[in-house]
Amino acid sequence: MIRTKxxxxxxxxVQMLEALGDAVIxxxxxxxxxxxxxxxxxxxxxxxxxxxxxxxNLITTEQRDGTSYAEVWDRLxxxxxxxxxxxxxxxxxxxxxxxxxxxxxxxxxEQPLYIIGVSRNVTEDILKKNKLLVFEAILESIQxxxxxxxxxxxxxxxxxxxxxxxxxxxGLNQTQLKSGAATVLKSVFPEWNWxxxxxxxxxxxxxxxxxxxxxxxxxxxxxxVIDNHGSVSHRxxxxxxxTHLRMREDQLQIQNRELKxxxxxxxxxxxxxxxxxxxxxxxxxxxxxxxxxxSYGKEASPYIDRIAQSAxxxxxxxxxxxxYSKNNRKVPSIQKIDFGELFNIxxxxxxxxxxxxxxxxxxxxxxxIVIESDKDRWQIIFNNLIGNSIKFSRSIPxxxxxxxxTRNESAVLVSVExxxxxxxxxxxxxxxxxxxxxxxxxxxSGLGLYIVxxxxxxxxxxxxxxxxxxxxxxFTISIPLKATxxxxxxxxRAT
Amino acid sequence: MVKKPESxxxxxxxxxxxxxxxxxxxxxxxGCRFADIVYVNTSTRSAIEFLRNLAANPAIGIEHFxxxxxxxxxxxxxxxxxxxxxxxxxxxxxVRNLKVVMLTSxxxxxxxxxxxxxKLVADFLHKPLTEDSLNQxxxxxxx
Numbered sequence: 242m243i244r245t246k247x248x249x250x251x252x253x254x255v256q257m258l259e260a261l262g263d264a265v266i267x268x269x270x271x272x273x274x275x276x277x278x279x280x281x282x283x284x285x286x287x288x289x290x291x292x293x294x295x296x297x298n299l300i301t302t303e304q305r306d307g308t309s310y311a312e313v314w315d316r317l318x319x320x321x322x323x324x325x326x327x328x329x330x331x332x333x334x335x336x337x338x339x340x341x342x343x344x345x346x347x348x349x350x351e352q353p354l355y356i357i358g359v360s361r362n363v364t365e366d367i368l369k370k371n372k373l374l375v376f377e378a379i380l381e382s383i384q385x386x387x388x389x390x391x392x393x394x395x396x397x398x399x400x401x402x403x404x405x406x407x408x409x410x411x412g413l414n415q416t417q418l419k420s421g422a423a424t425v426l427k428s429v430f431p432e433w434n435w436x437x438x439x440x441x442x443x444x445x446x447x448x449x450x451x452x453x454x455x456x457x458x459x460x461x462x463x464x465x466v467i468d469n470h471g472s473v474s475h476r477x478x479x480x481x482x483x484t485h486l487r488m489r490e491d492q493l494q495i496q497n498r499e500l501k502x503x504x505x506x507x508x509x510x511x512x513x514x515x516x517x518x519x520x521x522x523x524x525x526x527x528x529x530x531x532x533x534x535x536s537y538g539k540e541a542s543p544y545i546d547r548i549a550q551s552a553x554x555x556x557x558x559x560x561x562x563x564x565y566s567k568n569n570r571k572v573p574s575i576q577k578i579d580f581g582e583l584f585n586i587x588x589x590x591x592x593x594x595x596x597x598x599x600x601x602x603x604x605x606x607x608x609x610i611v612i613e614s615d616k617d618r619w620q621i622i623f624n625n626l627i628g629n630s631i632k633f634s635r636s637i638p639x640x641x642x643x644x645x646x647t648r649n650e651s652a653v654l655v656s657v658e659x660x661x662x663x664x665x666x667x668x669x670x671x672x673x674x675x676x677x678x679x680x681x682x683x684x685x686s687g688l689g690l691y692i693v694x695x696x697x698x699x700x701x702x703x704x705x706x707x708x709x710x711x712x713x714x715x716f717t718i719s720i721p722l723k724a725t726x727x728x729x730x731x732x733x734r735a736t
Numbered sequence: 737m738v739k740k741p742e743s744x745x746x747x748x749x750x751x752x753x754x755x756x757x758x759x760x761x762x763x764x765x766x767g768c769r770f771a772d773i774v775y776v777n778t779s780t781r782s783a784i785e786f787l788r789n790l791a792a793n794p795a796i797g798i799e800h801f802x803x804x805x806x807x808x809x810x811x812x813x814x815x816x817x818x819x820x821x822x823x824x825x826x827x828x829x830x831v832r833n834l835k836v837v838m839l840t841s842x843x844x845x846x847x848x849x850x851x852x853x854x855k856l857v858a859d860f861l862h863k864p865l866t867e868d869s870l871n872q873x874x875x876x877x878x879x
Contacts, residue, residue, distance in 0.1 A: 512844035516810060520754070520841040520863070527760035527864025534767055534867065563843065593868060 264339070266358040272296040272314070275355070284339070284362050286332030297358070302330040317345040317356065326363065338367040380404040386411060386480030390422035392473050398422035401475065410459060410480045426478065430461060441465050441473060447483070458487045504570055515563045522559070525552045561688040564621060568696055573615040580606055580646045580655065583616070587623040591631045600634055602627075606646040612653055612720065618696045623657075625689045626716050630659035635711065651722055652702075658715040664708040672706060744874045747773040749802035751783045751819065752839070753811045761806055761839070761865050768870045775802055780814035784822055791828050801830040804858075804877070806865070809840040809847055816840070820854050835877060837861055 258265050258276075264284045267276035277292040285292075285300050292299060297313075316323055323343040328336050341360035348354045380387050386407030390398040400422050407413070411429045418425065432448050445462045460483045468474035529549040532541070584604045591597035623644070630642035642659045664672060671677045673694040677687050693716075697704045702720035707713075748771035752758050758776050765771050777783035783805075790796055809816035816838065823831060835858035838851045848860045859876060861869050 508844075512842060516840075516842050516844075519843070520757075520810075523841050523863035524754065524756045524760065527757065527764070527866075530864060530866055531760060531763050531767070535763075560843070 337364045388478045587627040601641040603643040626657040633661040652719045656717040663710040749775045752808040780819040
């Protein structure tokens with residue numbers, strides 16, 4: 242009604258209001274909306290028809306601020322015009338921020354007549370402002386010093402922003418901050434290569450500061466901010482105290498050096514002791530070899546054989562102990578593993594021995610699988626498993642030891658199989674135990690399979706065994722393709 | 737068993753501070769007919785002196801000079817490696833034809849690595865010296 246009347250009476254004026262970019266809302270003194278322009282529809286979502294007749298409380302929101310109609314009215318009577326920023330509730334429930342100018346219109350006898358609200362949606366500006374406030378709060382609370390400069394013509398850059406931490410870490414004072422950024426930074430950090438920092442790339446350097454409190458190390462990083470035109474508009478300079486980091490690093494390096502030298506000493510000791518233990522033993526073995534060769538009659542030969550066997554046994558034991566000691570401390574050297582080559586080296590160690598001559602050596606790697614791993618550790622595994630197969634072979638015509646390399650979806654599988662004496666069921670669980678010997682006829686240190694399992698585990702894999710007495714024994718090593726740690730087999734390829 | 741080629745002859749110099757090992761090595765080398773002449777020295781010092789005297793005496797023909805040296809590593813005063821260095825410095829006709837075979841109880845891979853770097857070293861063997869290793873060595877030296 243009122244709108245129609247208004248339209249008629251002030252059609253030009255109303256057309257102007259409708260075309261305005263600001264939301265214009267007119268209410269009577271009770272707060273009932275009597276006019277609602279186009280922009281109001283846009284800003285608040287209610288059509289003119291929906292809004293008319295409601296009070297202004299339609300769009301006020303009490304949780305956000307206290308500008309309910311009643312309060313506004315109270316203030317209007319006192320000051321006629323209110324300029325404020327308030328939250329408004331839209332039809333879809335969302336909250337927007339508006340800058341509003343509310344005016345009380347009075348008639349000729351000074352009686353309040355209408356309330357006119359003219360508002361502009363400033364939600365985006367408010368959000369930006371809030372964001373900036375958050376950023377500033379973060380900048381002030383972090384331990385890294387931050388200084389942002391604004392590039393200007395002629396190189397006299399201005400300092401746009403500097404946080405507390407930067408001032409504390411750099412030792413800047415307020416007077417210094419008033420001069421250009423370059424001047425300030427050069428005076429505080431003469432080590433800074435300005436031309437490098439001037440470039441469009443990130444630059445970093447470390448400085449050392451001696452003070453009464455001790456030496457401190459600072460890391461300075463400059464990050465250029467490139468604008469749409471490809472030129473540097475701002476530069477962020479970050480300052481960080483890395484004293485603790487540096488100290489830890491130094492400490493680590495010292496510890497690492499010490500460890501390395503201890504390890505080397507241990508190596509020397511292990512080899513030295515092994516040499517001194519083995520030298521007389523090798524003399525005994527050498528002498529028994531000679532006695533056998535030069536044949537000292539039938540009566541002596543059983544004795545010679547037993548001396549030789551005992552000496553060999555002691556020799557094996559020493560070798561195993563050394564291998565175990567080395568294996569535990571060995572730094573891995575990752576390289577391409579050619580299983581065929583490892584197999585040949587192991588086979589050659591045994592091919593010409595008495596037992597080895599009676600055995601067929603087979604190697605099968607149909608997919609020609611190659612992995613990257615620790616070669617020396619694999620050689621230990623092959624030597625021990627192939628050696629065992631020969632040691633526990635039966636004196637039958639078709640004795641064999643067979644190494645097969647295959648893969649499934651997740652792992653590379655290497656198996657060593659023989660048709661030897663096999664392992665009794667009740668001893669299967671213990672074969673990998675330290676110093677366990679499943680056989681009391683053949684000599685052994687009880688360390689071989691223990692070392693094998695330790696080595697396989699060091700490579701990130703697992704070993705399992707299946708066996709049948711006087712039929713077969715099969716050890717299977719499984720190394721996951723995606724073995725974690727340094728022993729990645731990701732480079733696995735089947736060519 | 738590795739068969740020994742028929743045509744191989746050599747003169748051997750054994751250097752080891754252990755008498756028992758020298759005894760074993762000499763008997764093994766002779767027993768396997770690896771060498772016609774076997775010289776034995778119980779120290780690197782005396783070995784150097786022996787070689788020097790040999791070279792200084794014009795009455796001794798080249799056919800009497802050692803062609804293969806079996807060299808221990810762990811020895812007092814001058815060890816095997818130091819002896820190798822001395823030998824490399826020694827410029828004489830017979831040194832150029834010399835083959836050194838390291839013969840040791842050491843299983844330190846660094847020792848083998850170090851030995852293999854020397855031009856004079858033909859092989860690296862672990863004690864004890866056996867008929868098999870001698871035959872294999874013969875094959876290698878002939879080729």
